[in-house]
Amino acid sequence: MAASLEALHTISLPQLSKDRAAISVKELSTPKDIAQDWLSEFSARLASGDVNSVIGLIHEDGWWRDHLALSWDFRTLRGLKNISEFLSPILSQVGLQDLKIQESGQFAPSKKTPIDGLDWIEFMFSFKTAVGSGKGMARLVSVPNDTWKAHMLHTSLQELDGHPEKIGDLRPHGGNNSLKGGAIEGNWYERRQRAIEFLDEEPTVLIIGAGQSGLNLGARLQALGLSCLIIDRNDRIGDNWRLRYRTLVTHDPVQYTHMAYMPFPSNWPLFTPKDKLADWFEIYASAMELNVWMKSTVASADFSDEKQSWTVEISRKGSPARTVKPQHIVLCTGHSGEPKIPSFPGQNTFKGRVYHGSQHKDATFGDNVAGKKVVVVGTGNSGHDIAQNYYENGAEVSMLQRSGTYVISARTGLFMLHKGLYDEHGPPTEDADVFGQSLPIPVQFALNVGLTERIKAAELANIDGLEKVGFKIDFGNDGSGIFRKYITRGGGYYIDVGATQLIIDGKIKVVQSPDGIKGFTENSLVLADGRELEADVVVLATGYDNMRTSLRKSLGDKIADRCKDVWDLDEEGEVNAMWRPSGHPKLWFMGGNLALCRSYSKLLALQIKATEEGLVKK
Known part of the structure; x- marks a missing residue:
């Protein structure tokens, strides 16, 4: 991170606790009452469309972090001026409404003291927008005149209207009588073989890399009804872990590293040996019905700005080369990129x-x-x-x-x-x-x-x-x-x-x-x-280069030159190019540890689905 940005992202939080002896009767309300009063007023002001009125409920040093609810990107706005400038042209179109407190569980309204001298009321809430629904967090601080204002706001889109994930009550039927055209046109297994080879359709998304990034994202996209082809140069799914050094185990505990839709069993070890995790990846890909081609690499890739689509030639060891025409490419080869291998005199x-x-x-x-x-x-x-x-x-x-x-x-x-x-x-x-x-x-x-x-x-x-x-x-x-x-x-x-x-x-x-x-x-x-x-x-043990170097090696200079560098933080404090627009149309980067891949695969899948549904304006 450049020195100026490093300083920009080194902040001190204000002291916003009040003298306990000076607290008014009104401020003795319960956290739930305070949260509900604020959220109701906030909702009314959002409905009015008056940005100045809305920011009147936000602290002068307030922050608003948004993941796709207000725009098709990740944004962090600090201060009333920046929040106002961001909201003014979009507030009426966003349609942020129907805000409801989460009344039970760990994220019901409660008082927190994150650091000495700073108290806030913290709670989760749900909301709707013009295109979907989501969840957010609010952290309210007390200011003079018995008023509560948002010090921290977060909004995160979780679902698109009309395009819910096919999970829970919406899970596929699975019986033979649910197969299109009936079993005479193929049972589940026979259809799976055709689907894996993409004999009847083009993949909407080509995912390069069958590690935790590619597998989580593939599962998310297919749950949204988008066809995905995952390719990987290794022999077996899981080799990105299996082929690493013999003594490797995960450095994060199991509760943090669950994968999308399929948490680890309750008797799984706290820290997972690499080969055990690699085997789990194979099980996961099979259970999620992911279409994976191993021993496969990109031979060439070309993007048509006119058609806004890709033409990709894939080399497959042991199989004929294939040309596919996906709408999107996602590079899932690991956020570390290529190894940094220095050389020295002598x-x-x-x-x-x-x-x-x-x-x-x-x-x-x-x-x-x-x-x-x-x-x-x-x-x-x-x-x-x-x-x-x-x-x-x-x-x-x-x-x-x-x-x-x-x-x-x-x-x-x-x-x-x-x-x-x-x-x-x-x-x-x-x-x-x-x-x-x-x-x-x-x-x-x-x-x-x-x-x-x-x-x-x-x-x-x-x-x-x-x-x-x-x-x-x-x-x-x-x-x-x-x-x-x-x-x-x-x-x-x-x-x-x-x-x-x-x-x-x-x-x-x-x-x-x-x-x-x-x-x-x-x-x-x-x-x-x-x-x-x-x-x-x-x-x-000298680390790795930027993930953009992997892209350059895979897809060439013409494509890589249009992309931003990946990882580290931008001026607002969001991660550069990862899980969000890369700089090149319909090209995405996906990486991180297992937990980040689980969490952000949802948000990246929503961006791709929204693009396919025409919700993202060019």
Whole structure:
């Protein structure tokens, strides 16, 4: 993130608590009464179409984060001027109406104190618009004259009128008598084989990548009645996890990582081994009736601006090449993009092995590593996991750290992040997803400062131990912790699953080199200050490039040049180009961890469906 944007998204929340002794009788109303009074007045003002009247119920430092309810994009507006300018030309067309409080459950109106000096009444509500319905969150603060105003508003479209997801009461019939034309034209299995091969129709959406992004999105789109073809270069569904390093497990707990429509079983482990997750992906694709072509890549792709559609040639190993004409392409190859693989002077003279962390399988692959000197360059999740893997197989391991890393324990701090929301006793996942994305991202950063401090206090022994052996801890910009690092950089943190204690105990060494690497000799890695580290193996855990590089490699420069860079934040504080318009018509990026893929696949599917239904104006 550019320094100016980083500063822009580093905010301080106002002190809006009132002297308890000065509270009036009116303010002693219940949270439900306060919420209902405000929402009723807000609804009336929305109906009037008077923008000035509407913003009169919003705090002068108010925020409104919108996901598709007010426009076909993600927007975060701060301050009355920006909110007014945004609403003025669209309010009458949007038709925001029928706002209703969620009266029971975890998101019924209640008083919260997110930080010292800031109290608000928080509640979820449902609403309708001219094109659909949705859910939102309001957070009200008390101002002088016994008045409550919205400090934080969120609106998120969840369904299009006339195009509900085919779930629950609307689930398919499934019996032979429900088959179009009758069973004589094919039973379910026979029809599935034709559907997978797209013998009778063109796919509306081509999804490139059959990982958590592509599978979640495919399931969402098909539930909206859109045909999808998912292609992947690997041999089997799930290979994007199955082929990664042998000891990998998910770093997020199971309650946070459910997939759309099909949560993990109640006896599923908290953290999922990679091969188990890969097998689940295969089960998921089958259960969701997704049309997946493996061992397939894009040979060429061309977009017609006149027809607003694609022509794509797909190479299929073992099958004839196919040309398909989808309306949309979604790149679901992972938000990290291509591996960043640096090269250094003298590297070709090095007698040992050098490889990128993305190529790591297991320390046991190849020669016996017992007693060998291994240097892991980088101290993120992969770097730690790889270092631990080599140590456990008898190697002498050093990690090269260039800048500070945020460390949080999977045993303690990670569960503090999700407590009350994504845990065994949390609310329905669909509501948790709305709530979890309801605060503007810069506000989440600000609130995470206090949470990061509480996690630090709970994990102080680890932090002190790491610092004593020379490991640099970085708590993130403004001390905001892991989320800011993830959403802006996609890295710079380690969720500890065992390597921290090995470092504290001196079993894995840490070497500091702020200026990086100078080069190689035959037997060593040379640091920028001239120090040499003897090495038999050097692993470059140096991260990944922008996802736009994957697009360039897959679809070519002409298409990639029209797109924006992906990830990090724009000026308003929304993620660039991901799950939203990319800059190129009918081309989308989809990525993130399992939880983000579940949550945002719904919003991306709605955008694609709305485009197909003519609701999105060009």
